[in-house]
Structures are given as structure tokens and as C-alpha cells.
Amino acid sequence: MNGILLIDKPEGITSADVVRRVKRRAGAKVGHLGTLDPFATGLLPLCLGEATKIAQFLNTADKRYEGIIALGRSTDTGDRTGAALHTADVPDLARVDLAALAHRFEGDRMQTPPMYSALKRDGVPLYRLARQGVEVERSARPVRIERLALERSGTTGLRFQLDCSKGTYVRVLAEEIGAALGSAAHLDALRRTAFGPFTIEAAVTLDAWDPELPAGFVALHRALVHLPAVSIDRQGADAVRQGKSWPLRGLAADLGREAVLLGPAGDVVAVVVRNGPLWEYGRVLGVA
Numbered sequence: 001m002n003g004i005l006l007i008d009k010p011e012g013i014t015s016a017d018v019v020r021r022v023k024r025r026a027g028a029k030v031g032h033l034g035t036l037d038p039f040a041t042g043l044l045p046l047c048l049g050e051a052t053k054i055a056q057f058l059n060t061a062d063k064r065y066e067g068i069i070a071l072g073r074s075t076d077t078g079d080r081t082g083a084a085l086h087t088a089d090v091p092d093l094a095r096v097d098l099a100a101l102a103h104r105f106e107g108d109r110m111q112t113p114p115m116y117s118a119l120k121r122d123g124v125p126l127y128r129l130a131r132q133g134v135e136v137e138r139s140a141r142p143v144r145i146e147r148l149a150l151e152r153s154g155t156t157g158l159r160f161q162l163d164c165s166k167g168t169y170v171r172v173l174a175e176e177i178g179a180a181l182g183s184a185a186h187l188d189a190l191r192r193t194a195f196g197p198f199t200i201e202a203a204v205t206l207d208a209w210d211p212e213l214p215a216g217f218v219a220l221h222r223a224l225v226h227l228p229a230v231s232i233d234r235q236g237a238d239a240v241r242q243g244k245s246w247p248l249r250g251l252a253a254d255l256g257r258e259a260v261l262l263g264p265a266g267d268v269v270a271v272v273v274r275n276g277p278l279w280e281y282g283r284v285l286g287v288a
Contacts, residue, residue, distance in 0.1 A: 001028045001211065002049035002060075002285075004218040008204040009036050009044040022046055026211050033059055034166075034195055035118055039081050042192035043200045050268075051152070051220055053283040057258060057279040058223065058272050060166050061196025063147065069174040070188035071156040073180065076130070076170030077116040080188040089186040090156045098150040098158070101180060105148050111172055129257060143168040150177075157188065197225060220268040220285070227271070229260045237263040240270050241284060248272060250277040258282065 009018055015035045023030040028049040034055055047055050049255030071090045113119050115130035129136060146163040153159040171187045178185020193200045204216030236247040240261060261269045273282040
């Protein structure tokens with residue numbers, strides 16, 4: 001079983017829990033793309049079998065979320081699972097120009113990762129340090145908010161829709177929006193609805209997934225549709241899988257920085273990357 005499995009993750013379990021449950025039923029290597037916190041739901045793409053080799057070429061994808069920001073209280077985790085840190089008054093949201101507020105956060109910006117994150121310091125995840133009461137300095141990183149839409153949710157909440165780049169922490173954005181309103185805030189609900197070319201509509205629930213059925217499954221060549229593809233014959237495919245370099249010599253430079261080599265049956269043989277004027281093998285896949 002080689003491909004991408006799109007799971008609609010339920011609330012209350014970790015992304016690693018999903019991997020373990022799918023691995024037991026699939027009987028193949030399994031890895032996930034883009035961790036979702038236990039309280040979050042939605043699209044969790046899983047790499048199965050040979051697809052685990054191409055995760056690095058998928059993990060740069062933009063993402064889409066929807067959810068609710070609760071105003072008036074911040075927490076140590078930045079979401080509703082954490083302990084309260086600060087409280088503040090909530091402005092009259094009916095008098096706030098939410099479209100203008102959202103527009104202030106769109107575009108390229110710098111964002112400092114939260115302590116409650118999976119980033120590591122000396123091999124230790126930051127969230128483990130945070131649970132021990134340890135805070136370390138984090139460098140701000142560039143992210144991009146492609147689209148942000150805000151609307152009122154009751155008198156103390158904001159419902160949002162968000163398109164953003166890899167590496168964006170939605171909980172940090174929620175806190176920043178709260179600060180811009182002169183209040184405090186935390187993330188009350190989060191659901192991921194898209195990950196690159198994958199959408200929640202194509203996903204299957206964890207309980208409903210059946211490895212004998214096609215629901216939720218995306219073939220490797222479809223998962224890599226964002227990369228230019230070059231077809232090679234059987235002799236070339238065999239040479240690629242043997243690590244020979246001659247199939248790379250005829251590849252055009254205008255393909256970009258990454259490309260997919262497809263065998264005669266349309267199967268993904270390798271992902272290649274350009275290093276200066278030369279092409280190299282990024283990942284070579286076995287026979288499906």
C-alpha cells in the first residue's frame with residue numbers, strides 16, 4: 001500500500017495516535033504530514049509505504065483552517081486546553097471593522113513560535129520544557145497569511161477562515177488578533193480543511209477507513225501533481241532504481257528545482273532535484 005491517506009482526525013487524540021491506529025490496520029510504514037493538536041480536528045494526510053519517502057516534498061504545502069478565537073482570556077498553551085494567564089475586557093465587536101482588522105494580518109510577516117510547540121531545543125521538544133516551567137528564547141520566522149476572514153461568534157468570539165503558509169502557528173495568530181483588539185485571546189476551536197492539493201471533502205474518518213476500499217486514498221502521482229512530471233521508459237526506470245545517473249542527463253533545466261520521474265505505467269519512480277546545473281536524485285521509490 002503506497003500513497004497518501006486523507007484522514008479526518010477527530011478531537012481528543014494526537015496525530016501520533018492516528019498513525020499508530022492506521023499502521024496496525026495497513027500493515028505498512030506510516031507517517032503523518034503537518035501535526036494537528038489533540039483538540040484540533042480535520043485533514044491529516046498520512047504517507048503510507050513508499051510515500052513516506054516523499055514527505056519532504058509535500059510538507060511545504062500551504063494550509064487552510066477554520067475555527068473560533070475566544071476573546072477575554074489568554075492561556076499558557078494559547079488554546080482552550082491551557083491554564084488561564086491573563087484576562088481582559090472584550091470590545092464591542094459590532095463596532096469593530098473586522099475586514100480591516102483581518103487585512104492587517106495578511107501578507108508576509110514574522111512570527112515567533114510558541115513554547116507549546118513540537119520544535120526542539122537540544123533534541124527536546126519545546127512543549128516538554130514548557131510543562132516543566134522552562135521558557136527558552138525562540139527566533140521569529142517568516143510566515144505568510146494568504147487570506148484571513150473574521151466574523152463575530154457571539155459577543156466574545158471570532159469565527160475565522162485562514163489560508164496560510166507552512167510554519168504558521170494559528171494559536172499565535174489568535175493571540176495577536178486579541179492584542180490588536182486591546183484584549184486577550186486564545187484558540188477555542190481549530191479545524192484544518194485543506195493541505196496543499198488535498199481537501200477535507202476527500203478525507204475519510206478514522207473509524208470508517210477500510211484499507212480494502214479506495215475512500216480517502218490518493219495515489220503517489222496524484223499527490224505529486226504540483227511538480228512537473230517526466231515520463232521515462234522501462235529501461236530508464238530500472239536504471240533509476242539501480243542508482244544510475246544517465247537517466248538524469250537529458251532532463252531540461254526549465255523544469256524548476258524539483259520534478260517527478262514516471263515509469264511507463266504512470267508509477268512514480270523518483271523525485272529529482274536540481275543542484276545548480278545538474279539534476280540529482282532526491283528520493284528513489286521501489287516498485288509498487
